[in-house]
Amino acid sequence: MSDQLIRFIRDYYATNEFIPLHAPVFPGREKEYVADTIESTVVSSVGKYVDRFEHNMAAYTGSQRAVATVNGTTALHISLKLAGVERGDLVITQPLTFVATCNAIAYCNAEPVFVDVDRNTLGLSATALETWLEENASLDADGVCRTRADNKVIRACVPMHTFGHPADLDGLGAVANRWNIALVEDAAESLGSLYKGRHTGTFGALGTLSFNGNKIMTTGGGGMILASEELAARAKHLTTTAKKPHDFEYIHDEVGYNYRMPNLNAALGCAQLEQLEAFIDKKRALAAAYEEYLSGTALEFIKEPENCRSNYWLNAVICEDKADRDELLETTNKQGVMTRPIWALMNHLSMYKNCRKGELSYAEFLEERVVNLPSSVLPK
Numbered sequence: 001m002s003d004q005l006i007r008f009i010r011d012y013y014a015t016n017e018f019i020p021l022h023a024p025v026f027p028g029r030e031k032e033y034v035a036d037t038i039e040s041t042v043v044s045s046v047g048k049y050v051d052r053f054e055h056n057m058a059a060y061t062g063s064q065r066a067v068a069t070v071n072g073t074t075a076l077h078i079s080l081k082l083a084g085v086e087r088g089d090l091v092i093t094q095p096l097t098f099v100a101t102c103n104a105i106a107y108c109n110a111e112p113v114f115v116d117v118d119r120n121t122l123g124l125s126a127t128a129l130e131t132w133l134e135e136n137a138s139l140d141a142d143g144v145c146r147t148r149a150d151n152k153v154i155r156a157c158v159p160m161h162t163f164g165h166p167a168d169l170d171g172l173g174a175v176a177n178r179w180n181i182a183l184v185e186d187a188a189e190s191l192g193s194l195y196k197g198r199h200t201g202t203f204g205a206l207g208t209l210s211f212n213g214n215k216i217m218t219t220g221g222g223g224m225i226l227a228s229e230e231l232a233a234r235a236k237h238l239t240t241t242a243k244k245p246h247d248f249e250y251i252h253d254e255v256g257y258n259y260r261m262p263n264l265n266a267a268l269g270c271a272q273l274e275q276l277e278a279f280i281d282k283k284r285a286l287a288a289a290y291e292e293y294l295s296g297t298a299l300e301f302i303k304e305p306e307n308c309r310s311n312y313w314l315n316a317v318i319c320e321d322k323a324d325r326d327e328l329l330e331t332t333n334k335q336g337v338m339t340r341p342i343w344a345l346m347n348h349l350s351m352y353k354n355c356r357k358g359e360l361s362y363a364e365f366l367e368e369r370v371v372n373l374p375s376s377v378l379p380k
């Protein structure tokens, strides 16, 4: 089984060399734009490529505005602050995610609460969210969502669009509205993915992207906040040391952060964004090839949810059980075809093990069975 899959992957990538899980490609104007920043000496905090990257990303996603940051984690941190998350608050998220989602909550001195994912989207489940809130929360006289047991404020919820597959945004939006909690989308993995024709990351009050080296497009390291004009203006201020505009004086009016993306990285981003739709086409072609190859085998290929266009950032399969998963991981990695298991659940990590949680049966099922397959864009 694994041997045949390895053959299939080697044929697709037409190589007998090591095949990574996800490697970036730079077939466009990357060198030209980066060289331009070096020649101009404007490589650091401000510059025309930062403005252009923000403008082009807002236009591409249909967001009112976009604010570039040094990475996706910092974009999440600031987004949570702007959603009103304060010390001691609770933020509901999924246990099946990359650790950055939870770390950003911890940076706000808030606590994550884990509720289950949907089996088909791998994203936060609207039903599980509603159930947890019904069992644990109520709206106070001011309309603030609080836990009944200890009166903690539940300020926000953070769905994550796992491997590029959009979560149930209609369902989540309705629950968040009903309970008066802010929706902040962790769209780090889903740039270019559409839910009912609209870009992920633009449904919540704020949405965040990542341009780390392993994402669908990269700036080396980088992130972005998608938001309304008003929240984005606040995000820009907070991520650029909270400096008041002035011709020469240094006036900072609150504790700000140095989270801005350097111009050098934005130059790379501008070139990559020009090719994003072509990358997505290639990703989707690869996903279709995996899907066809795997149909009728013991491996269940994870498909995009209905009414969605996934960017298929990372292809993934569900193995029958943990023993099969281990066999697949061992055989492929030993033979130079890189595969990886899905993350350990956040509630299994030492720093988050005592956090509140709902019933997590799908997350636990997936934790034992999901494997990511090589997903790089073919360079040719």
Ligand SMILES: *Cc1c(COP(=O)(O)O)cnc(C)c1O
Pocket (backbone or CB within 6 Å): 071, 072, 073, 074, 097, 098, 100, 101, 160, 186, 188, 189, 209, 210, 211, 212, 222, 223
């Ligand atoms: C990549 C990623 C992030 C952000 O990562 P950075 O490396 O800080 O850019 C956040 N959440 C998820 C789910 C991710 O996959």
